[in-house]
């Protein structure tokens with residue numbers, strides 16, 4: 476596995492691969508890797524000839540009162556896991572490598588970025604779109620693999636890729652969960668033991684919604700109410716949002732029309748967790 480820290484070295488490496496007509500798969504991450512990330516790597520290895528993984532805790536996608544400084548980091552462990560997973564290149568740029576003095580260009584999906592996560596985290600998707608576009612320009616991947624765990628991120632980036640004629644196909648991979656249903660996340664490490672137990676209410680509420688839909692109970696309001704009730708059984712929970720939306724515009728729907736998404740952000744103590752479920756006919 477080659478470790479690259481400079482943009483120009485990465486570009487040269489990619490150029491050499493393309494010359495040999497190898498397809499390039501890309502998995503962008505913020506590190507502190509878990510099985511969710513590794514499932515993306517596995518998918519990338521199955522799809523492309525060579526695989527690049529980036530590890531970059533991107534400051535521009537964190538709000539001023541968010542956890543940028545605190546975000547968990549363990550680069551040695553990450554490198555060991557990626558080596559074992561058979562990754563070809565890990566790209567580990569510094570903040571000044573991607574945002575040198577004078578950096579002044581940002582990209583944003585104007586409308587999608589204001590919905591759901593974007594409403595709660597103003598500026599978040601501006602940071603995400605900008606960094607992912609920069610990384611895609613450096614890696615020039617044929618395929619980019621991302622997790623459904625961050626479904627709005629996938630929808631926003633698909634829009635950006637289409638709008639800007641980028642020749643990368645974004646492939647959405649399923650959410651990997653703990654045995655009790657909690658979606659794996661680097662932020663789960665913030666949870667205390669008791670909070671960790673309470674955190675299962677997110678998935679439980681989604682399973683409740685799934686049962687309603689399976690039983691053809693299509694009353695959106697009663698589904699939302701039932702979900703809220705389940706989440707509120709956790710003493711330390713505080714709902715940021717729960718929404719049932721279409722998948723294209725992320726607008727709330729009032730009657731069930733497939734496909735749609737139920738997505739949520741819930742605080743368990745001070746930790747903000749997100750989860751979602753996609754419903755297709």
Ligand code: AMP
Nearest residue numbers: 504505506511621622624625650651659
């Ligand atoms: P992050 O390091 O949190 O920025 O995530 C990097 C990539 O891993 C994103 O595409 C995430 O959607 C994906 N990811 C994070 N958690 C999971 C999970 N539990 N299952 C599948 N993919 C995930």
